[in-house]
Amino acid sequence: MDISSQIDSNKAALIEFLDLHKSKFLNEWLKSIIVNGIDVYNERIFVNGGLMYSLIEKAIVGSLSELELQQLAYKIAKERLEADINIGDFVYNVNLGRSILVKHVLQSELPLKNLQVIIEDINNHFDQFCFHAVSQYTNLKNQELEDQKLFISENHKDKLAILGQISSSFVHEFRNPLTAVIGFNKLLRNEYPDLKYIDIIEHELQQLNFRITQFLHTSKAEINLKQNEEFSIKSLFHELQPLIYPSIVDIDVNLTSKIDDDLIISSNKDEIKQVLLNLLINSIDALKEKDKPRNMIIESFCSQKGIFINISNNGPAIAAEFLKTIFEPFFTTKELGTGIGLFVCKKIIEKQGGYITCQSLEELTTFSIHLPNNLVCIKTGS
Template sequence: MSSYSHQVRTNTELIIQFLEENESSFLNMWQDQLVLNETNTNNDKVKENGHLMYNLVKSTLLYSMSEDDVKQLAYKIAKERVKSNINIGDFVYNVNIGRSIIIKYVLHSELTSCDLPSVVDKINELFDQFCFHAVTSYTEIKNHELKQKNVYINQSHKDKLAILGQMSSSFVHEFRNPLTSIIGFNKLLRIEYPDLKYLDIIELELDQLKFRITQFLHTSKMDLIDNPKENVTIKNLLDNILSFLYPSIVDSDVLVSADIDPSIMIEAYKDELKQVFLNVLFNSIDAVQQKKRPREINLRCFKETDQVIIEVSNNGPAIPPEVKETIFEPFYTTKDLGTGIGLFVCKNIIEKHAGYMTCDSNDSLTTFRIHLPLNV
């Protein structure tokens, strides 16, 4: 063995001996400065892992850094941190506290100033690699957990929609036939007794009931309406809907104003867009009924670059921020008798038309915006 190799070996053994002699002092000092969650039952594992890391430092200085050993320890600790739901920032802080203490100890050893830099570099490289692999593993495990939760949530929604589809089929079968008969007889009455009062109101109410039934079925079968796309003039469609809703508007004492560009026309599934506008307007009427007069709903339709924007605003109560985040999710509703499917259906229909919906709300105004491309 050359004198240089012997000197390197002697220096390494010297630093290892120094670290072994001061191990208890190091670990006690490190544990005193740890950031720990007092309610965490795995704090003993944190201390145990500190001991394992200390041994890895000695092994790295005595031999060389084993990347497999570093990865194995990093992955072990990452899994424990995820299981304990420990903040990754606290973990990195605790690791770097250990790094600083070890380097301070090494600087007070008997190594010469010529040998110290290489030892400190090895320690820093080890801790850098360990932090990298630990944080990477922690992130991968967390992302995997999140993906599994999303899959579970999506599957749960699908299961609910499947159940709703079965309910809808039964519901429609039981109600649509007698409803069709009633609508037919009402039309006969209009022919035989054209001056009979209230037939118009009965027809409108029956049409609304038919719409609600169709909406329920449409929730579980998004492609129910097989009519082809057609050129739809937004103003004409909204005017027809407002006429349809006139009894509800009058009954609720709502002032409706409209500013709709009559030239705007898009290619769309007319019946589906009608369902969206009806849903949003029904919701607006329900909302303004919760406040004292004046009750106001405003409609706007205008072009913006390559988009058509339809706004439905009302001066009802503000939608809380936490509710606004989930308002387009299925089965979420704030109504006592609500199904939580209306806005979910609207969102899917608009996305089917390559558009999107948003909602803004404050104490003075709540606005639903429907964005549709000009060339659908």
């Protein structure tokens, strides 16, 4: 008998042996594998094991195509995903089946030198099966996560749109009488400049108007028709001083300002003003939670990368897990916060093509605004 005929004869004898011991193999494997009690496909595990056993028999005689192996791998990967079972358990079970099968092959009493090539072929097919199954499982899992993210994002956008419509309608109704009150307060200030508490009334009205503007910014339907204008960053902070001065004095804040005198930007002044005011108020609120000294640092400069505005305070550090979500709408760590202030800031800055970040350490928390050089950075001295 030539070598080829001998190999075929050995393979035929091995298949006969495997057919005879199939039930023994499957029962031994089933007793040893990891099975989750909540697996909705528990009844298919034994069936899938039998299918894999049959494919390995086909591989031994050389009649197995890679497509057949791949199809079974894809089928089981889908079942593992739907069962929400750890893929590591699946890989363990497959390799356990490989070990038991190789042990049974070695018990066939065929010449070891003839079995070596067959065992290598079995291992190769198990490796291919694991590769296809884990790859498909990973692809399906990633797609599932992307679908979930998309659903959450779309659901979130729908809620924001509804909130925007409600808040926009409410705020417009509320702003009409507020505008009248602000107007009459200015008339009182002009006629009675020394009237007691007039400054406090104006400050509180401006704060209320600022909060209303924040709610307006949550509406996607909001249209801002105001044109960009050139203004000095330093002068803008000067305009904000009367709004924050009472709070700074009240809690004794040491304010340090480092702003280029000749720094001019072209942007929507009211929106940038709103962003800066919100960050200043947040810094003051944080400093209220700290013992003296209470320090706040404002700095702004222009470089080749654009314009940077930093507002820092030495208040309590923001927890690391919160840094990822503080710019999300309705997230707040304040007891009476709305959770829209930083979201609005982010929205305004991104509309200008920039970005806003936060870095918080024990000694200093810094909110940084970056605006692109090609859009807004102009120096009067250049």
